[in-house]
Amino acid sequence: MPLSDQEIKILLEKAEAYRDKNDLQSLEEALKCYDQLIENASPHPYYFAKRADIKHIILGHISFAPFDLESVIKDISKAIELDPDRGGYYKARGAYLWYGLEGISDKNCLERIKADYNACINKDPTNSGAWIGLIGTNILLHNWDDAIGYYGSCRPFIKTKEDQLIRAWLGCLAFALEGEPIKEEDKRPLYDQTISLPQEDIFSKISAFLKEIHPEEDYSEKWKKAMEIHLLFIEHLCNYNSKGNLLNYLEHYEDALKAYEKSLEMDPDSFVVWDNKGNTLTKLKRYEEALRAFEKSIELKPDDAKSWMAKRNVLVELSRYDEAFRACDKAIELTPDDDKYPVALAFANNLAKLGRYDEALNALDKAIKNVSIGDDVWGKAWRRRKADILEKLGRHEEARQVFDEAAKKWYTWARESALEGSISDVRWRLSEAIKLDAKYKDLARNDDSFKTLWDNEDFKRIVG
Incomplete structure (x- = not known):
């Protein structure tokens, strides 16, 4: 009704x-x-x-x-x-698409966002958010000239100090990346420390973009100028934890640490900030300080599995293996069942990289007491990792048995995928079996389970 x-x-x-x-x-x-x-x-x-x-x-x-x-x-x-005819609706759709942008190189999605923001300003040129979105989107698309053009065109419509700061940041980034000189007038809002901003998604995506283009030689000098602008802008974030996260992501660890310490002055009981501080100290190889930070985080929130995992990793770096085992047990206990395997495997891998093969093997075996070994991808990865470690220890016969078991599991899984018609799964599962034991090439060539794939070029390549 x-x-x-x-x-x-x-x-x-x-x-x-x-x-x-x-x-x-x-x-x-x-x-x-x-x-x-x-x-x-x-x-x-x-x-x-x-x-x-x-x-x-x-x-x-x-x-x-x-x-x-x-x-x-x-x-x-x-x-x-x-x-x-309502411009705000187009701006909203562009913002939602921006929020869901899975990769900053997703050109198709970026073009959709750009089209929506353009539609918005054509219908409502006073929408400052759409103008700012257009500058940011064109930066991600490497359209520096377009970004600079929108930067100039939107000036009459950017009214608040906060929006003027964001406009200056994006515009100066575009100038830097284009290799154009930046006028002091354009940078002026970046020096106004009375303006503070909350964290927004665009800040993280632009940070990711700058980190992505850093290794590219074409951007070497331009990138340095762009980073100078970006770091000036980050100083305006009012949330010190968010500021620390961006700086940490950009590998400015000392500056990130200062931001986290400032955040803890304001809220000393934030387990998240203690955890972030510990991660940054770990990257700086200041392991004793990192351990104290993680212990404080755990004191504030004892049921956080990530803090226990981080503590475990630091204890490994400090060669305090018995304590690391206990921390790993606690992390596994607190981790949901579907995620227990990667926790156990990561610990074993850490130990193996340090050449501590006995401890790595012990970590795998001990974890399996807490995690029922299955036939899924993690169960197979566990078997393969255990075989690798046994080989390192010179226990070749035991390694061969584990390899044989793992190869058999991968082959069985590949056969099931073939019968289900899942060709993509057959490719990688059969490849894994053959890596472990070449006999599965001949078996697959004569196995009726793969009959529908015998003429498939990828299949021929795998078993050839």
């Missing part, structure tokens, strides 16, 4: 009230309100746009929502279909 005008008004008021609370339970209640409006009222772009907004916020709160980003895009696209 269609909703009355009064019922629509009540639902909208309830949805806004829930939205303002911004906690997960309230957001879910707001979502229910918009679901009712969309299902029981005449189609209206506002309902779809607001539902997209709520879904997007929820996705930022939890990893496993009952919907995904495509559902958000579908809702905002419906809003655009119902009201194609």
